[in-house]
């Protein structure tokens with residue numbers, strides 16, 4: 141097997157159906173088999189799962205369901221067969237024997253087991269299976285979790301390479317190859333950390349909120365900390381991994397000295413408090429009330445506000461007091477355990493860092509934390525606790541971060557880098573990448589970078605999200621003191637900067653992942669092309685803030701809609717753009733952004749986040765050959781009658797849904813006016829500049845209105861739109 145096109149997944153449960161969906165997302169054919177009708181039911185239920193496993197409803201068409209009892213020959217043409225049935229070695233082994241009778245020579249079989257070693261799966265296996273069987277350990281949910289651990293064992297290297305390629309390039313996973321050791325990498329350390337954190341919290345009488353506050357943000361670990369994480373993963377699954385580590389790890393392993401916590405988990409399972417899927421775990425909800433469990437009595441009470449803590453691991457472990465001592469007890473042992481995993485689990489410490497970053501969402505891996513705390517300092521303090529670190533201490537190979545780029549220009553909001561080959565890269569770096577005046581300034585500098593000899597620009601960020609849009613706090617602050625001139629100037633600066641980007645003499649490629657909302661989305665609409673990560677959530681959501689897009693978003697969407705359906709007159713594009721903006725639709729994937737007209741056919745999708753910037757650079761370089769900027773366009777505008785048609789549609793919808801406010805209707809009218817060119821004559825196309833002017837006038841008017849300011853205030857305070 142040198143390539144993978146056809147796949148099969150056996151077991152259509154939580155993981156199997158999720159893996160099958162994600163393979164279909166990547167355009168691979170999937171046969172999905174389970175007992176009886178389970179696969180067909182799982183396929184039908186995919187659209188109801190949360191978070192959505194499919195990038196678009198069309199992807200589901202690549203999945204064919206089948207019954208294990210009768211349809212096993214459906215796997216006959218599969219290049220790769222994933223087994224994701226119950227965690228039972230006998231069941232898995234007997235399945236492999238059946239598969240061997242039908243699968244094609246050269247196909248590869250992989251198990252998604254989280255706890256059974258490869259050598260146990262192979263015990264008594266059909267002759268030759270050891271050359272074809274590997275473990276591919278996906279994390280839940282498979283579409284979103286970036287880590288994929290592969291245990292290649294003795295499988296054919298060419299087949300493992302082909303598997304790694306498809307997982308990396310098409311499924312978008314960060315692939316980490318592991319030895320055949322219990323829990324592989326991420327769970328081996330992650331479960332040790334969780335066990336230690338729970339056991340120490342119990343022994344010290346801490347509350348779950350206190351423990352989670354310590355084990356979360358100050359350590360660069362997701363805010364769910366440890367108890368919150370258990371609720372997400374589910375206590376049942378955790379018990380399974382625990383039991384397997386108990387069974388498989390040698391007596392001398394520090395795992396067996398993790399402070400007692402299994403009894404607590406058993407009691408929680410006994411009362412049905414197994415996590416979010418069950419509706420309650422260490423935390424629960426009662427309407428708007430957030431509850432937390434009392435670890436001694438296992439009864440719920442109101443969750444307390446988390447304590448204030450220092451922001452760095454070092455300050456945290458040195459602050460003393462019950463929480464500081466707790467932090468040290470857990471972190472010190474966890475870091476020592478990570479060090480002891482080398483070389484048995486992997487001889488590359490940086491892979492442990494990578495696995496914890498991608499599999500557990502840690503900002504820094506254990507070896508990065510060891511560097512930060514100081515290895516000698518850590519060793520001395522651990523020695524006082526009777527814990528020895530390995531000699532010499534394993535060190536992660538240095539990760540190259542930005543060392544191969546020079547700065548061209550920059551300020552607090554964005555930096556323009558020289559990334560070689562004549563490509564300048566504009567990196568956005570405000571909080572949530574909200575667009576402020578300083579960022580606009582740098583966008584204008586980037587648009588003029590051809591003057592310094594550059595051939596292409598890429599706009600990107602290292603953050604999870606591209607941009608939440610214009611800095612509303614800034615807008616609101618100006619509005620509250622009636623600084624209208626400055627507000628209008630901010631609007632004009634946005635239009636000028638985005639316009640300069642659109643008409644720059646070199647191509648501009650936006651590299652987007654995560655949210656690109658409002659002004660962030662408008663920024664991308666002004667790029668020549670977009671390289672989008674699969675999980676791109678794009679949308680013009682301005683109406684939620686009581687506005688319409690005012691930095692060229694209305695005009696660009698109109699242009700795109702017109703280009704995708706030429707010759708149909710001005711009304712269909714106006715209607716399409718109107719529906720997308722008036723309903724503040726946000727794509728749930730890059731694929732869907734394309735369906736909404738926010739991305740174009742020429743825009744490209746990168747499944748692997750790690751490759752996004754490199755792919756965007758390649759794209760920009762391709763476009764730079766013989767590039768010429770677009771000419772300002774003429775737009776066919778529907779004029780007053782078109783506006784009346786759109787407005788009527790909005791009112792009919794309002795009557796049907798009932799949930800629409802007068803201000804929603806007002807915004808819809810304003811939007812309809814912009815998208816139909818105001819008083820334009822429908823027989824005469826208007827220059828695109830005129831639509832921009834209408835946008836600007838609409839925003840200048842709306843931003844002075846009380847209801848708009850109330851919407852912005854509410855959005856900033858609660859993160860949710862106000863329907864006033």
Ligand code: NAD
Nearest residue numbers: 151152153154155156224225226227231252253254278280
């Ligand atoms: P699940 O219980 O949701 O699904 C298992 C599926 O296998 C069910 O649909 C069931 O009908 C089918 N099945 C049961 N017995 C079978 C048999 N004898 N032959 C064929 N099919 C059978 O389980 P899951 O959570 O999807 O886990 C599947 C595998 O993935 C397990 O090996 C598990 O350890 C591993 N895993 C799970 C997670 C997770 O978070 N759930 C994460 C990583 C790995």
